[in-house]
Amino acid sequence: MRPLLLCVVSTALLAFRTQSQAGEVVVYTSVDDVFARPICQQFEKQTGIKVKLVPDTEETKSTGLLNRLIAEKRRPQADVFWSGDPIRAEILKNKGISAAYQSPSAEGLPKEYSDPEGHWTGFSARAKIILYNTKLCPPGKEPTSIFDFMNPSWNGKGCMANPLFGTTSMFAAALFDALGEDMAQTWFGAASANGMKMLSSNGEVKRAVAAGDYAFGLTDTDDAAEAIKDGKPVGVVYPDSQATGTLLIPNAAVLIANGPNGENGRKFIDYLLTPEVEQALAEGEAAQIPLRSGVAVPDGMKTLPDLKQMKVDYAKVAKKLEELSRGFLKDWTAKQR
């Protein structure tokens, strides 16, 4: 009986162990696990602080990370939220979940990509691009604008991710901001009528376009980089370089108010905002565009001066997204199934 008892006691001790040990930091992230984890491991090596990473799950929509942060507001478990876009960071600010923190490492990062009050700081960015299949879109005839989703010659050949989630939701809200309510609603209606298929995630768009299920789709630069690295027959267009411009989606580092390891949280944010991390994200599989000038990037990667960017007021877009998620976008996505 004694070994059995010992086994039960040790299991119980292991089971009841709670979080917030000294020398660790809890990081929630909506950035893909495969991209975020190497950065966290590097931070662990440099500082000796253990990172407990809670990544998001994009594809099956059971993310709930932001919701988990909202639900845990009274007694947060997270110290830092590394957001894949600034809109979720802005929502956390509006709900009083984030704390202001001006990191010394933020020097050199353009101010327009960060919250003026310091609740979130933007760094390395992705862009919302059109990924096309080179076998289905001959050279010179590839779609160049988001309005090509409405073009009858591309009927049934375009796809995009569910606009209720991830960066596509930011794109949708930014579109409403850039084009105006009526025009944006017309775009969604006309694209849908033209046979644009709504898929579950950006990763799914990448796979569908790469496999030739669809000729082109709206996705992010990191997904495109993955497909290119895998040797898929795909090409990338930064859309609307002559019109509204391409949507840039910076990462955002957010310090959670009253997190259990606030000091370590600040250290993690200081690390995230360094030029070294921007360089690592540019050179890594994520192929993210550095916001700082002067950070070395791999050959062929676009940098900020190469892009015509869509003008975005993050605070306004965040408010718009909350309204759209319960209204127009919810109804639109319901009709797509």
Place this chain on the structure above:
Amino acid sequence: MISCAILERQGKWRFVVLAAGLFVAFAPLLPLLWTLRDTSNLSGVFDAGFRAALLRSLTVAVAVTIIAATIGIPTGILGALYDFPLRRLLLALLLLPLLVPSFLWAIGLSMLRRAAGLPPDTILSGFGGTVITFTALAMPLVIFISLAAARAISASQTDAARLGGGESHLFRSVAKSVLPIGMSTAALAGVLTLSDPGAGQILGFPGAASEVLTSFAAQYDLGHATGQCLFLAGVVLLLALPLTMFVAPKLAAGLLARDVTPTEARGRRRLAWIAPILFCVLLAATTVLPLAGFVQPLLRETPWRRALAEVYRTLGNTSAYALIAAVIATVGGFVLAIAAGRDNKLRATLLAALVIIFAMPPALGALGFIYAANVSPAELDPLLRSRFTVGLELALHSFPIAAIFGMRAIGTASPSWAEAAAVHGVPLRSYFRKVLCRWSLPAALVSALLTALLVTADVSSVLLLHPPGEASLPLAIFSVMANAPEPLVGALCLFYVAGAAGILMLGLMVFHFARPKR
């Protein structure tokens, strides 16, 4: 000193233990009911989007029920009546889909479709793919219940039917007897699909459970998600209750010991050749097809090292959750089984409650724990925000399996043992330790292994409750599958399936070698 005889007598303690056990099982739902005080959470719950999603879910459930019943019942009967080479192995392999997360099978089908160059509107995706995935999970349930029901017919009855009209007559007679329980199981398996969001979401046919997660994840609306979840649970309850009322008494009686020789599988019969063919076809459709999807990207690249690192990172947590859940579920299930004893009414009531618990959406209990943790002081974190919480929630959802194993073990123990122990003044504690525990040990071990496998396949509860940095392997697959390279996802899925198959074989070996010999 408490007499051992109380185990074979009526007593109030039985009601008290059963009521307490079931209260604990339903307790995580109580905080959710608190949210209903704000009626705005319920307004708009049944909107057009949710209605359409529910209709999709019901369509899938009906299709799964029809297919699982049409194919599963005859297969189960053939498996019970006829012996053929590798019968036990094929039966065990047919169980495999039941022990892996449904989303894993959906990933496999999705990969296979792309590898085969099939367009997105083929049978491997959308409605067809979702039905195939869920049927793969429902089929083992129907086959094994039908097989057990057919084996419950006495050998003398099957011999008589055989003599009276040959193999076809025997098959028809057995089918007539098995059909009600087989159909009910298929319907119940169909109902179970209503609470599973993964497959439909991946294959482009999202149902009501996906809609709940949409409210939770995209609209940051915990109250609305809870309202929808409770509504879905109501639908599940409405469908499961009549089935449960029908199945429970039959199952309760079937779990007791019977003094008859059960039907033995026999070889070299006219219909015997159909069985292995049917088994192999089913195995190909439910298991080999998705596995082929995982293997295909590995032909290009084999990232074993990276996949192994991921397995290594998550193995400890996966095992801890499975172990905690298996221990709690097995202990809890067997305690309830002892409380129900041999009383048919108590056993039927318990079984009805167990089926309802099993059919409930897993996210429901997890949401309850989140609510409870939020309003509780930090001192309760070890109970509400730890690995134990995850294990407990998984156990509360899966203990019906252990309880059924326990009822079978208790039901087949001889009543005279407790009576004899009482006459000789054996203390209850000694009787438990030396007789009842030893008798129940094989069933408890198999139940613990099965529970461990089943809870490991659960993603919803772990996703919502896991402490930071303590993800399980299925959750890790769930997290990386959108953006990780296909070979890595394929390798991780293969590792999971191989692990599940290994534990399944171990369970069968334990059952084979440790079961009491007649």
